[in-house]
Amino acid sequence: MKLSVIVPVYNEEKTISTILNKLIDVRAVKEIIVVDDGSVDKSVAKIKRIKSNKIKLISKKNGGKGSAVRKGLESVTGDYVLIQDADLEYDPRDIEALIDPIKRGRVDIVYGSRFLGPHSNLLFWHRLGNHFLNMVINILYNTTLSDMETCYKLMPTKVLKDLKLESNSFDMEPEITCKLLKKGVKIFEVPISYVGRDFDEGKKITWRDGIDALKVIVGMKLLP
DSSP states (O other): OOEEEEEEESSOTTTHHHHHHHHHTOTTEEEEEEEEESOOSSHHHHHHHOOOTTEEEEEEOOOOHHHHHHHHHTTOOSSEEEEOOSSSSBOGGGHHHHHHHHHTTSOSOEEEETTTSOBOOOOHHHHHHHHHHHHHHHHHHTOOOSOTTOSOEEEEHHHHHHTOOOOOSTTHHHHHHHHHHHTTOOOEEEEOOBOOOOGGGTOOOOHHHHHHHHHHHHHHHHOO
C-alpha cells in the first residue's frame, strides 16, 4: 500500500510543525500533500522549514476545508488516501490501526471513530451535534456508524476521486459518507484516540457547520 495523506491548513502555525513531523514518522505514510488554504499567519513558513521528501506543499486562496482537500486530491499519487487535520486533535500514531484491517483483506474503507476509542471531554454542544447527525444518517441510510464526521477516513484514492466532491467546507465529511453509503459501500470503524480543542485553542467548526451538514445529509438522500 502506498498511502498519501492530505493535510488542509488554515492558520495552524502553533501545531503544523508537530503534526507534520508525526506524519513523517509513520512508516506507512509515503506522501504528504499539504494544502495551505490561504493562511495569513506563519503556517507556510513553518511548513517550508521541514525537510522531508514526503512533503509536497500546495498553496491556494482561502476556500474552506473541502476545497483544500479537492485541491490536494489532484496531486495524490498513492493508491490509498487519508485526510489529516493540521491541529493535534487526531494522532497519526493511530493510522496503523486504520491500515491493519485493509492489509488483512477484510475491508476497503475504514473510519477512525473518536467515540469508540479513548478521548478527552468534548464540548457538550459539539458532542450533542455529532450524536444527532450520526443518528440522522443511521436512520436515513440504514446503517450504524458511530462517527461519520471523523476526519480519519481511509479509502482507495480512486474511490474518493470517483465521489466527485463538491462541498467547500466541513460539510465535506457528510458528503463523503452519504455518497459512499448510497453506493452500498460498507464502512468499517476502528477506535482512535481524540483530544479535542476549544475555540480559544483554534477550533473552527461551529453550529452553522452542523446545519450545513444536516442539509447535505437530507439533500443527498433525496437525490436519485
